[in-house]
Amino acid sequence: MSAAANGATREERVLDIVQRTRSRPARFRDAQITMSHGAGGKASQSLIEGLLLPALCNDALAALGDAGTVALDGAALAISTDSFVVTPIRFPGGSIGELAVNGTVNDVAVSGARPLAITLSLVLEEGLSSSELREEIDAVARAAQAAGVQVIAGDTKVVERGHADAMYACTTGLGVIDPRARLSPAGLRPGDHILLSGSVGEHGMAVMLARNEFSLEADIRSDTRSLWPAADALLAAAGRDLHCMRDPTRGGVASALNELARASGMSALIREADVPVDAAVAGAAELLGIDPLYVANEGKLLAFVAPGRAGAALAALRAVPGCEQAADIGEVAQEPPGMVLVDTAFGGRRVLDLLAGDPLPRIC
Amino acid sequence: MSAAANGATREERVLDIVQRTRSRPARFRDAQITMSHGAGGKASQSLIEGLLLPALCNDALAALGDAGTVALDGAALAISTDSFVVTPIRFPGGSIGELAVNGTVNDVAVSGARPLAITLSLVLEEGLSSSELREEIDAVARAAQAAGVQVIAGDTKVVERGHADAMYACTTGLGVIDPRARLSPAGLRPGDHILLSGSVGEHGMAVMLARNEFSLEADIRSDTRSLWPAADALLAAAGRDLHCMRDPTRGGVASALNELARASGMSALIREADVPVDAAVAGAAELLGIDPLYVANEGKLLAFVAPGRAGAALAALRAVPGCEQAADIGEVAQEPPGMVLVDTAFGGRRVLDLLAGDPLPRIC
Numbered sequence: 001m002s003a004a005a006n007g008a009t010r011e012e013r014v015l016d017i018v019q020r021t022r023s024r025p026a027r028f029r030d031a032q033i034t035m036s037h038g039a040g041g042k043a044s045q046s047l048i049e050g051l052l053l054p055a056l057c058n059d060a061l062a063a064l065g066d067a068g069t070v071a072l073d074g075a076a077l078a079i080s081t082d083s084f085v086v087t088p089i090r091f092p093g094g095s096i097g098e099l100a101v102n103g104t105v106n107d108v109a110v111s112g113a114r115p116l117a118i119t120l121s122l123v124l125e126e127g128l129s130s131s132e133l134r135e136e137i138d139a140v141a142r143a144a145q146a147a148g149v150q151v152i153a154g155d156t157k158v159v160e161r162g163h164a165d166a167m168y169a170c171t172t173g174l175g176v177i178d179p180r181a182r183l184s185p186a187g188l189r190p191g192d193h194i195l196l197s198g199s200v201g202e203h204g205m206a207v208m209l210a211r212n213e214f215s216l217e218a219d220i221r222s223d224t225r226s227l228w229p230a231a232d233a234l235l236a237a238a239g240r241d242l243h244c245m246r247d248p249t250r251g252g253v254a255s256a257l258n259e260l261a262r263a264s265g266m267s268a269l270i271r272e273a274d275v276p277v278d279a280a281v282a283g284a285a286e287l288l289g290i291d292p293l294y295v296a297n298e299g300k301l302l303a304f305v306a307p308g309r310a311g312a313a314l315a316a317l318r319a320v321p322g323c324e325q326a327a328d329i330g331e332v333a334q335e336p337p338g339m340v341l342v343d344t345a346f347g348g349r350r351v352l353d354l355l356a357g358d359p360l361p362r363i364c
Numbered sequence: 365m366s367a368a369a370n371g372a373t374r375e376e377r378v379l380d381i382v383q384r385t386r387s388r389p390a391r392f393r394d395a396q397i398t399m400s401h402g403a404g405g406k407a408s409q410s411l412i413e414g415l416l417l418p419a420l421c422n423d424a425l426a427a428l429g430d431a432g433t434v435a436l437d438g439a440a441l442a443i444s445t446d447s448f449v450v451t452p453i454r455f456p457g458g459s460i461g462e463l464a465v466n467g468t469v470n471d472v473a474v475s476g477a478r479p480l481a482i483t484l485s486l487v488l489e490e491g492l493s494s495s496e497l498r499e500e501i502d503a504v505a506r507a508a509q510a511a512g513v514q515v516i517a518g519d520t521k522v523v524e525r526g527h528a529d530a531m532y533a534c535t536t537g538l539g540v541i542d543p544r545a546r547l548s549p550a551g552l553r554p555g556d557h558i559l560l561s562g563s564v565g566e567h568g569m570a571v572m573l574a575r576n577e578f579s580l581e582a583d584i585r586s587d588t589r590s591l592w593p594a595a596d597a598l599l600a601a602a603g604r605d606l607h608c609m610r611d612p613t614r615g616g617v618a619s620a621l622n623e624l625a626r627a628s629g630m631s632a633l634i635r636e637a638d639v640p641v642d643a644a645v646a647g648a649a650e651l652l653g654i655d656p657l658y659v660a661n662e663g664k665l666l667a668f669v670a671p672g673r674a675g676a677a678l679a680a681l682r683a684v685p686g687c688e689q690a691a692d693i694g695e696v697a698q699e700p701p702g703m704v705l706v707d708t709a710f711g712g713r714r715v716l717d718l719l720a721g722d723p724l725p726r727i728c
Contacts, residue, residue: 030494032491033488033490033493034491034522035524037488038488038521038522039522047520051494055498055504056505056515056518061515068481068516069516070481072439073438074439075436075438075439079481079516079538080483081485081518081519082485082519083485116434119445121446122447123447123532124401124402127396127397128396129395137416137419150422151422152422152425152433152434153444153445154416154420155446155447156401156412157402157448158399158402165523168528170519170536172443172445172536174434174443362524
């Protein structure tokens with residue numbers, strides 16, 4: 001029974017989510033919030049499935065997509081919201097203002113919706129220098145212009161010195177679902193090719209190195225950018241054969257694939273050797289003992305395409321500026337349901353699980 | 365020249381805002397952000413007009429309404445966003461979860477739009493107890509149900525202990541503009557009656573007293589509630605004769621009237637004796653040396669109605685639960701432009717200016 005059926009009780013609706021995910025929902029048993037609840041891994045999943053969804057249950061949330069949807073006369077809208085608490089607020093390749101625009105625009109774009117507008121709500125720390133604020137507002141304006149969205153509403157709050165770190169930003173994005181798009185985790189089919197729009201791990205690694213906690217210097221810049229051009233190219237090339245898209249932000253490609261495997265009941269098999277990783281990122285990741293597949297991206301997407309159109313979709317993707325390194329990295333299978341497997345560069349096969357803990361806190 | 369004219373440069377568009385407000389825009393010259401930039405008074409105005417608007421300039425923002433608007437095929441949407449940083453997170457009559465729903469729903473409602481959906485983005489402090497979080501999520505769910513909106517998208521971030529205070533919440537609300545509504549500060553006309561939907565100052569005073577910083581006990585509860593029923597009743601009773609609505613939150617009735625006077629180039633004259641103030645609020649305000657007209661409300665609206673329909677509008681408002689004390693508190697005039705005057709209970713007349721500083725920080 002669909003959760004949309006009239007007269008369904010809250011319990012039936014929750015049960016429906018369970019059945020749709022084809023696995024037991026994570027329970028939330030922790031006594032306190034820890035950093036790992038914000039990391040996009042196992043603890044985040046238990047918070048969302050065990051506490052937030054049952055309390056706020058409705059179809060849009062239950063679909064667990066990157067954006068909620070609203071149907072109006074004549075138009076279907078995608079809406080997504082995100083808070084940004086990245087520290088430091090400036091890092092090679094970007095800053096919180098740019099990230100706040102692109103992060104939300106991208107959640108809308110991978111839902112198959114052309115981003116139209118965003119709202120911007122700031123929590124500023126008392127004592128923040130006006131020049132730093134001005135730089136971030138200018139960064140918001142530039143990123144919004146580049147992404148083709150207007151900032152249509154805003155809010156500003158100030159908290160005392162020591163509360164909030166310079167600034168937090170919350171953006172909500174609004175887009176109109178493209179008529180070519182029929183995207184959903186439930187659309188994944190065995191045999192679908194998994195495309196990745198470029199090299200992984202740059203954003204998370206750039207922010208980590210900007211903290212100067214490691215005696216490590218490397219020329220790594222955040223990949224923050226709008227993904228609508230990539231999404232648009234894929235919709236044009238693959239149409240209804242494009243089954244799903246997702247931007248692998250917090251928790252990286254590994255977490256995004258796990259979420260989709262869980263939501264679809266399918267499995268994903270990745271060929272590690274085919275995943276593009278910049279040499280500097282690979283080197284830094286090895287020194288820090290972090291798998292680049294778990295490191296956040298802010299300008300990359302995963303696309304799931306029926307085998308017959310995968311080649312054309314990959315070619316279209318590679319023609320988009322910033323996606324020249326796009327690659328076919330694996331495929332969807334029926335077994336084992338809900339899991340992600342990776343064929344390693346050394347010829348082995350291992351499970352790529354959800355993150356436990358939070359090796360890279362405050363990355364976005 | 366309208367800012368919507370094609371080919372207008374950014375400078376022309378900024379100039380247009382200036383002309384529309386019929387007064388010089390506030391300049392932003394402060395070197396640092398202070399608490400007063402978040403108080404909704406003079407410093408907030410200079411931040412918005414001097415920094416945010418020029419950088420992010422577009423028509424929706426320039427209108428300075430409580431919500432931005434987006435026109436789609438067949439529907440006009442109102443969208444509003446707000447961050448909530450109230451401390452403590454629970455207070456008599458409400459809590460941050462309820463506030464985050466109603467505050468945003470009300471910004472949509474006073475724009476003349478029926479609230480449909482909200483998004484919820486949380487910044488949680490590491491160490492927050494799960495039971496406190498659960499209570500707030502339940503409060504969000506209850507308030508959303510009472511307001512008739514669904515929570516359609518969400519996000520959760522966690523920051524280290526000591527950063528953020530228990531939790532911050534950012535909500536964005538979406539509504540469909542009611543076909544009966546033609547509301548805007550520019551719609552204010554000399555002679556319009558100013559209606560207030562009930563007694564003022566309860567929310568701000570309840571939060572202040574909940575901090576236990578004053579040895580003052582009083583039975584004051586926040587007035588947080590959805591204002592759509594009140595807005596709906598006014599639209600039904602006054603139609604196009606309802607010229608503008610505004611919810612007087614941060615900075616209270618005085619700040620909301622000043623914003624509207626400035627945006628419309630009109631003046632507002634208020635009769636202090638006609639403004640309903642609960643006796644406990646009046647007593648606490650007097651002891652703390654704060655004018656209740658500057659204290660935040662979270663369940664009250666101001667409505668500007670043409671004289672011929674003001675009586676019917678007031679009667680309709682008083683029939684709405686929670687608005688029994690609604691009153692006609694003054695009227696709009698042409699002179700002096702951009703100012704708010706108050707006839708005091710003692711027979712004098714004084715200027716009711718924008719707040720300087722922030723006597724009531726972190727109230728929402």
